[in-house]
Amino acid sequence: MGEGVLRRYKSFLPIGPATPMVSLGEGDTPLVKSQSLGRALGCAELYFKLEGCNPTGSFKDRGMVVAVAKALEEGSRAVICASTGNTSASAAAYGAYCGLTTIVLVPKGNIAMGKLAQAVAYGAHILAVNGNFDQALALVRDLAQKHPVTLVNSVNPYRLEGQKTGAFEVVDVLGDAPDYLCIPVGNAGNISAYWRGFRQYCQAEHATRTPRLLGFQAEGAAPLVLGHPVAEPHTIASAIRIGNPASWKLAIAARDESGGVIDAVSDEEILEAYKLLARSEGIFCEPASAASVAGLRKVVGQGLSLKGKQAVCILTGTGLKDPELANQIADIPLLELPPDLEQVEQAIVSLRGK
Ligand code: AN7
Numbered sequence: 001m002g003e004g005v006l007r008r009y010k011s012f013l014p015i016g017p018a019t020p021m022v023s024l025g026e027g028d029t030p031l032v033k034s035q036s037l038g039r040a041l042g043c044a045e046l047y048f049k050l051e052g053c054n055p056t057g058s059f060k061d062r063g064m065v066v067a068v069a070k071a072l073e074e075g076s077r078a079v080i081c082a083s084t085g086n087t088s089a090s091a092a093a094y095g096a097y098c099g100l101t102t103i104v105l106v107p108k109g110n111i112a113m114g115k116l117a118q119a120v121a122y123g124a125h126i127l128a129v130n131g132n133f134d135q136a137l138a139l140v141r142d143l144a145q146k147h148p149v150t151l152v153n154s155v156n157p158y159r160l161e162g163q164k165t166g167a168f169e170v171v172d173v174l175g176d177a178p179d180y181l182c183i184p185v186g187n188a189g190n191i192s193a194y195w196r197g198f199r200q201y202c203q204a205e206h207a208t209r210t211p212r213l214l215g216f217q218a219e220g221a222a223p224l225v226l227g228h229p230v231a232e233p234h235t236i237a238s239a240i241r242i243g244n245p246a247s248w249k250l251a252i253a254a255r256d257e258s259g260g261v262i263d264a265v266s267d268e269e270i271l272e273a274y275k276l277l278a279r280s281e282g283i284f285c286e287p288a289s290a291a292s293v294a295g296l297r298k299v300v301g302q303g304l305s306l307k308g309k310q311a312v313c314i315l316t317g318t319g320l321k322d323p324e325l326a327n328q329i330a331d332i333p334l335l336e337l338p339p340d341l342e343q344v345e346q347a348i349v350s351l352r353g354k
Contacts, residue, residue, distance in 0.1 A: 051315060137153060188247035289314075
C-alpha cells in the first residue's frame with residue numbers, strides 16, 4: 001500500500017538499477033462498485049476507478065513518476081510540459097519532490113482554478129499562452145528540442161509506460177479484464193496506455209482476455225470521431241479541450257484492436273453524468289472524467305446491452321479541480337440564516353419540501 005507504481009510494477013516498467021525509485025504514493029486507487037447507475041444501465045457489474053485519489057488528484061501521476069524518475073536518471077535538471085491543467089499539476093508536484101525546475105505552458109483562461117492553484121503552490125514556472133493546448137504543445141516540443149529540458153507530455157514514452165499501470169490494477173482487483181472499459185479521451189495518451197497495459201497483462205498471463213475500449217471525446221473537441229484535427233476545440237470539460245491529439249494513431253489502434261469505439265458526448269450529457277455521479281454514487285469527479293459515464297449511458301441508450309457484463313469507467317480526476325463549475329451549476333440556493341434553532345428548523349423543513 002502506498003508503495004507507488006515504480007516499486008509495485010517494476011518488472012513491467014522500463015526501469016533499472018540506476019533508476020531512482022521515487023514515489024508520492026501514486027497508484028493503488030479505489031475501484032468502487034456502482035450503487036445505482038449500473039442497475040439503471042442493466043449492467044451486471046459496473047465499477048468506477050477513482051483516479052482522483054492519486055497524489056495530485058488525477059491519473060497523470062502514474063506516468064509522471066516514471067517520466068521524472070527517468071529524467072533524474074538521465075541527469076536532467078528541468079522538466080517542461082504543455083497542459084490543460086492536470087499534467088502541469090502533476091509535473092509541478094513531482095518536479096518539486098525531485099528538486100527539478102518545472103516549466104508549464106497552459107492555455108490562458110482555459111484551465112480549471114484548482115489545477116492552476118496546484119502549479120502555483122508547487123512552485124512551477126507558469127506561462128499562460130494566448131492560444132489553445134495544441135499550440136502550447138507545439139511550443140514545448142520546439143523548446144525541448146532547443147534547450148536542455150526534458151519534455152514530460154505524453155509524447156515522452158515513459159508517460160504511457162506509467163499510465164498503463166491503471167489497467168494492471170483493474171485486473172489485479174477484478175481477477176481478469178472487464179468486458180468494457182470506458183475512458184475519456186483528450187490527447188489520447190491514456191486510452192493508448194490502458195490498451196498496452198491490458199495486452200501486456202494478457203501476454204504475461206495475468207489476464208485471460210482484453211476489454212473492449214469505449215473512448216469518449218467532448219463533441220466540440222472530437223477530432224478522433226470526426227477523423228480530422230479541430231482547429232478551435234471547445235467544451236466545458238477543459239481537461240479534454242484538445243483538437244489534435246498527440247497519440248492519435250495509438251488511440252485508433254487501441255480502438256480497433258480491442259473491438260471498441262471512440263464516440264463523442266455533448267457538454268449537456270457530460271454535465272448530466274457529472275451530477276448523477278455526485279448525487280447518486282457519492283463520487284465527485286471533474287467534468288472530463290464524467291465523459292466516460294456519459295458515453296456509457298449514450299451507447300446503452302443506442303442499444304448496447306450490458307446484460308451479464310462487467311464494465312469499468314475510469315474517472316480520471318477529482319471534482320475539486322474545478323470548484324467554480326460545481327458552484328456555477330448548482331441548483332440549490334445557499335440559505336443565509338441567523339444562528340437560531342427555530343429558524344434553522346423551519347428552513348430545513350422548507351428545503352425538504354423541494
Ligand atoms: C481529467 O493535463 O491533456 O486522452 O494536459 O486531465 O490521455 O489526454 C489532460 C487530459 C482525461 C484525457 N481526464 O486524457 C493535460 C491533459 C482528465 C484529464 C484527460 C485529461 P488523455
